[in-house]
Amino acid sequence: MKQTVTLIKGDGIGNEIADAVIEIFEAATVPVEWETAEAGLACYEKNGVALPQSTLNSIIKNKVALKGPTTTPIGAGHKSVNVTIRKSLELFANVRPAKSFPGIQTRFNNVNILIVRENIEDTYSGIEHMQTPDVAQCLKVITRSGSMSVMRYTFELARSLGRKRVTCVHKANIHKISDGLFLECFREVAKEYPDLQSDDIIVDNVCMQLVTRPEQFDVLVLPNLYGDIVSDLCAGLIGGLGVAPGGNIGNGMAVFEAVHGSAPDIAGKGLANPTALLLSSIQMLEHLGLHSYAVRIEEAMRLALVQGIKTRDLGGNATTREFTKAIIANLPRNYETPHDEAPKQVNSMPVQVSKEVKEWKPVGVDVFVQWDGDGVVPMPKESGAFTLTLISSRGTKVYPGEVPNLMMVNWFRCRYTTDAAITQNDVANLLTDLYANGVKWMHCEMLFDADGAHAYSKAQGE
Ligand code: NAI
Numbered sequence: 001m002k003q004t005v006t007l008i009k010g011d012g013i014g015n016e017i018a019d020a021v022i023e024i025f026e027a028a029t030v031p032v033e034w035e036t037a038e039a040g041l042a043c044y045e046k047n048g049v050a051l052p053q054s055t056l057n058s059i060i061k062n063k064v065a066l067k068g069p070t071t072t073p074i075g076a077g078h079k080s081v082n083v084t085i086r087k088s089l090e091l092f093a094n095v096r097p098a099k100s101f102p103g104i105q106t107r108f109n110n111v112n113i114l115i116v117r118e119n120i121e122d123t124y125s126g127i128e129h130m131q132t133p134d135v136a137q138c139l140k141v142i143t144r145s146g147s148m149s150v151m152r153y154t155f156e157l158a159r160s161l162g163r164k165r166v167t168c169v170h171k172a173n174i175h176k177i178s179d180g181l182f183l184e185c186f187r188e189v190a191k192e193y194p195d196l197q198s199d200d201i202i203v204d205n206v207c208m209q210l211v212t213r214p215e216q217f218d219v220l221v222l223p224n225l226y227g228d229i230v231s232d233l234c235a236g237l238i239g240g241l242g243v244a245p246g247g248n249i250g251n252g253m254a255v256f257e258a259v260h261g262s263a264p265d266i267a268g269k270g271l272a273n274p275t276a277l278l279l280s281s282i283q284m285l286e287h288l289g290l291h292s293y294a295v296r297i298e299e300a301m302r303l304a305l306v307q308g309i310k311t312r313d314l315g316g317n318a319t320t321r322e323f324t325k326a327i328i329a330n331l332p333r334n335y336e337t338p339h340d341e342a343p344k345q346v347n348s349m350p351v352q353v354s355k356e357v358k359e360w361k362p363v364g365v366d367v368f369v370q371w372d373g374d375g376v377v378p379m380p381k382e383s384g385a386f387t388l389t390l391i392s393s394r395g396t397k398v399y400p401g402e403v404p405n406l407m408m409v410n411w412f413r414c415r416y417t418t419d420a421a422i423t424q425n426d427v428a429n430l431l432t433d434l435y436a437n438g439v440k441w442m443h444c445e446m447l448f449d450a451d452g453a454h455a456y457s458k459a460q461g462e
Contacts (some may be wrong), residue, residue, distance in 0.1 A: 001031070004033045006036075006064070006065035007036050007066050010039065010071075011042055011267075012264045012267040014070070015068070016267075017272050017273075017277040017320065021274060023328065024327055025281070027331055028296055028300075030290065031290070050070070050079070051081045056089070059255060063252060063254070066256050066281055087120065089255070090250050091251065091253065091254070092249070093116055093117070093118065093119055093248070093250055094227065095114065095116050095247045096231045096234070097114050098114075098231070098238045099113075099238060100238050103302075103307075104238070104243060105314075106239050108237055111234070112215075113219070114163065114218070114220070116153070116154040116221045117221075117224060117226075117230075118146060119150075119248060120224070121142055121223070121224055123140050131370070131411055132442070141178075144353050147181060147185035147186075147223075148188075148189065151186050153249060153347075154166060154221040155190070156346045156347055157219075157346050159195065166219045166221060167200060167206075167218070168186035169200070169206050169220050169227075171226070172200075207233060211237075242260055242313045243314075244279075246283075247283050254287050256283055256287070258276030259276060273314060274320055297327070297331070300328070300332075301327050301330075311323055360450055363417055363448065363449050364417030364422075364447040365445065365446055366447060367430075367434065368414075368441060368445075369414055372410045375408065376412070377391065379434075383430050383434065384429055384430060385426060386417065393413075427444065
């Protein structure tokens with residue numbers, strides 16, 4: 001039975017590279033039926049909407065889509081189609097294989113890394129504020145459910161692909177609470193997969209190791225921001241964005257797409273390299289459990305590259321059509337139609353979890369204040385049940401004790417704590433009292449104890 005897949009050709013070179021994939025799939029007798037849907041700039045210009053609901057509905061119905069690049073106007077115009085698809089369908093994992101190909105000249109020829117990036121949270125939640133005219137803040141949001149979802153999917157995927165080792169990349173030595181939670185979820189899920197090796201590494205170290213000995217890594221799982229950076233680094237290891245495929249996975253759905261954009265500079269000239277979209281479609285076939293077709297097409301592409309039939313961006317002089325024809329010519333002839341076993345689809349439903357905490361008790365508040373005077377902001381030492389126990393400037397303690405010799409900015413974190421039983425209402429009264437004392441606060445953060453342990457960070461310098 002044929003699997004229906006939503007196909008969004010997109011803008012710019014989208015048509016040319018999508019047509020190449022369609023032709024190769026036909027020649028390889030892949031049991032896939034395309035349902036074409038519109039999205040992108042051309043769609044916006046035609047219909048006044050860049051991502052029609054009918055396109056989203058098609059993806060929801062078919063559960064799988066292949067997407068060409070879509071143009072996003074800079075500064076004004078419609079929202080990015082990619083971000084809207086990712087957020088509205090809860091596609092929580094971005095999966096990017098980085099694999100060396102013969103015929104593509106790079107420093108390394110032995111890279112075979114699968115990168116799984118959390119796709120929704122972290123600093124990409126987009127929660128940013130100017131706290132004073134001179135201080136910007138971006139919230140890094142890591143949730144247990146988001147982390148568990150991406151971990152569970154990563155281990156399931158690693159197992160289904162016969163991978164051996166999963167490595168969690170983080171910066172939990174500095175971001176002890178946020179990256180600490182990501183790592184905690186990794187360790188919890190890893191226990192359920194004793195057949196896979198699991199370990200972790202700090203993000204700066206992994207960058208250094210990747211550019212010296214990339215062959216040591218198998219599967220990497222990362223929070224959103226590190227994943228964004230490290231996956232492009234890995235794309236560089238295998239020949240750049242032109243050959244980097246990807247898939248956005250989650251909620252039982254998947255949207256596969258090349259990492260590159262719509263390349264308006266070469267659109268319509270027949271020069272586009274379809275490799276990245278073809279590799280994305282090969283990733284899609286693996287996702288659909290159509291492994292034998294994936295292997296056959298990848299092998300044909302590998303042969304074309306070895307024969308030196310390459311597009312201009314890879315140092316060759318083949319057109320999109322010539323490269324496509326070469327791949328088709330390299331598909332094995334006279335084979336029996338392969339029968340893949342029942343598709344080994346990997347469960348990609350989000351995991352909603354909540355840690356059981358017996359006591360989640362408010363014990364104080366960090367009040368963030370603006371102070372444009374000299375030195376450390378003068379704050380009331382006591383207010384109601386609260387005592388001022390800490391002031392920090394950019395995370396470094398400046399009260400109590402000696403003020404270190406450091407540059408102050410007009411933004412201080414002032415910590416009030418108490419042993420008394422308090423509620424949010426006591427904190428509201430504290431804020432009112434501080435305001436009456438001339439304190440310009442702009443933000444506060446409740447401090448909680450979880451079963452007797454602090455659920456917040458100490459200041460640097462304590
Ligand atoms: P781009 O990736 O489209 O192009 C950068 C350079 O790489 C250009 O010189 C282009 O000719 C070349 N290139 C890209 N893909 C190629 C291919 N398959 N074959 C041969 N050469 C290729 O990046 P750019 O110019 O920054 O973005 C153009 C548009 O694409 C923008 O509107 C951007 O928002 C959008 N974009 C869309 C993405 C998506 O839909 N997934 C991802 C990245 C950008």
